[in-house]
Amino acid sequence: MKPKYIVRLSADERVSLQSIVRTGKAAAYKRLNAQILLKTDEGAGGPSWKDKDIAKTFEVSTKTVARLRERLCTKGFDHCLERAKGAGRKRKLDGSQEAQLIALTCSQPPEGRARWTLRLLADKMIELEYVDELSYETVRQLLKKRN
Numbered sequence: 001m002k003p004k005y006i007v008r009l010s011a012d013e014r015v016s017l018q019s020i021v022r023t024g025k026a027a028a029y030k031r032l033n034a035q036i037l038l039k040t041d042e043g044a045g046g047p048s049w050k051d052k053d054i055a056k057t058f059e060v061s062t063k064t065v066a067r068l069r070e071r072l073c074t075k076g077f078d079h080c081l082e083r084a085k086g087a088g089r090k091r092k093l094d095g096s097q098e099a100q101l102i103a104l105t106c107s108q109p110p111e112g113r114a115r116w117t118l119r120l121l122a123d124k125m126i127e128l129e130y131v132d133e134l135s136y137e138t139v140r141q142l143l144k145k146r147n
Helices: 011-023 028-040 051-058 062-075 095-106 118-127 136-146
Strands: none
Touching: 011 028, 028 051, 028 062, 051 062, 095 118, 095 136, 118 136
């Protein structure tokens, strides 16, 4: 099956990618992306490997190769070497909400309790309308990070 996005690198782009691969000073993901793009090049002088061969050689999935092709064709050369933006999780609490949680942790525990539990803290944050929803695991991770 012929790929939807065809990679044709210019001579300057090819030289740039080859320098990334040869110097070994770039981050591993950037070097891997450069190697994949060099093998997918269907322009003059490019090896024009198939996605499954590239995936097998570099031990990635064919979907990874296809996504890299797509990123090069849609977003341009500079973006295909960087990590995709927006990857990862968004923070559950912003800085002021974290401060409110820490202040709540340092306050007196509820009546009949010797100390705050993670679940009590999460419920109290919701009750005080600092957040709409909050799991005790998020509270644990934040407090662990803050000591």
